[in-house]
Amino acid sequence: MFSLQNKITLVTGAGSGIGAAIAEVFAQAKAYVFVSDRDEKSGRETVARITDQQGQAEFVALDVANEDHCQQAAQQVYRSKLRLDILVNNAGIGHVGTMMQTRGEDLDRLYAVNVRGIFNVTKAFLPGMLMQKSGNIINLASIGGVVGVRDRLAYCTTKFAVVGLTKSLALDHAREGIRVNCICPGRVETPFVAARLKEYPDPEKAYQDMASTQALGRMGKPDEIAHAALYLACDESAFITGTAFLIDGGWSAGK
Ligand SMILES: NC(=O)c1ccc[n+]([C@@H]2O[C@H](COP(=O)([O-])OP(=O)(O)OC[C@H]3O[C@@H](n4cnc5c(N)ncnc54)[C@H](O)[C@@H]3O)[C@@H](O)[C@H]2O)c1
Numbered sequence: 001m002f003s004l005q006n007k008i009t010l011v012t013g014a015g016s017g018i019g020a021a022i023a024e025v026f027a028q029a030k031a032y033v034f035v036s037d038r039d040e041k042s043g044r045e046t047v048a049r050i051t052d053q054q055g056q057a058e059f060v061a062l063d064v065a066n067e068d069h070c071q072q073a074a075q076q077v078y079r080s081k082l083r084l085d086i087l088v089n090n091a092g093i094g095h096v097g098t099m100m101q102t103r104g105e106d107l108d109r110l111y112a113v114n115v116r117g118i119f120n121v122t123k124a125f126l127p128g129m130l131m132q133k134s135g136n137i138i139n140l141a142s143i144g145g146v147v148g149v150r151d152r153l154a155y156c157t158t159k160f161a162v163v164g165l166t167k168s169l170a171l172d173h174a175r176e177g178i179r180v181n182c183i184c185p186g187r188v189e190t191p192f193v194a195a196r197l198k199e200y201p202d203p204e205k206a207y208q209d210m211a212s213t214q215a216l217g218r219m220g221k222p223d224e225i226a227h228a229a230l231y232l233a234c235d236e237s238a239f240i241t242g243t244a245f246l247i248d249g250g251w252s253a254g255k
Contacts, residue, residue, distance in 0.1 A: 013091030015042025017190030027055030064117030186248030215250025
């Protein structure tokens with residue numbers, strides 16, 4: 001059983017989907033979890049589910065696209081717990097569209113959260129990790145950060161950037177006690193996918209198409225991603241850094 005006993009963790013976008021599942025699995029592994037989200041209601045609901053199960057969690061309001069919020073969140077965490085051991089940069093947003101269907105503003109909006117957001121949050125917490133000479137950063141990229149995906153021009157652009165950021169950051173700080181990895185899920189059933197489905201004229205057909213992109217013929221579950229995050233967060237994965245960990249139901253194995 002992987003344990004996060006005595007580990008202080010923060011998960012962004014933890015009000016919903018994969019982030020909520022990671023926060024809950026970390027709490028079950030005995031971590032203290034700062035549950036952060038720009039949506040206070042859903043973030044507090046995740047905290048309530050954790051504390052109802054005797055887990056330890058508190059809410060941190062945080063829009064990752066806002067640099068000031070990130071600095072304030074770091075101050076809140078360091079004031080209360082003096083350290084952060086594990087940071088999960090999970091918050092992310094999507095968009096359906098080819099180049100011709102994507103406006104510059106769409107790309108900017110996705111970049112601000114998916115890339116600049118990870119940059120902002122990491123910038124706020126990395127100095128503390130460097131001082132304590134230990135830290136573990138897990139970024140949510142996507143299968144769309146490893147292979148191209150039709151109709152996801154802006155999304156793939158940002159997720160390839162997340163993989164690049166992850167690998168560069170991992171190399172820069174590998175000898176300073178910091179590990180950095182990213183997880184690249186295939187399609188996972190969350191409100192994120194439900195929102196994309198609404199952008200199609202025939203959502204039911206789009207659902208079947210999306211499920212069948214995975215060799216396993218189904219979408220993943222948030223919990224299946226959360227347990228991979230738990231492994232990367234634990235000392236048992238101490239030899240892993242700079243990796244893009246595919247959990248894609250066989251999508252990338254070929255047709
Ligand atoms: N669901 C999938 O199929 C899938 C596949 C590959 C990768 N991912 C990635 O996994 C991550 C989580 O996806 P999900 O499916 O759980 O999404 P979701 O929409 O269910 O949840 C995302 C959460 O992030 C929060 N959020 C959005 N923008 C934010 C911001 N600026 N600051 C703080 N919080 C913000 C939302 O309020 C929400 O609670 C994303 O980075 C997504 O790109 C998802």
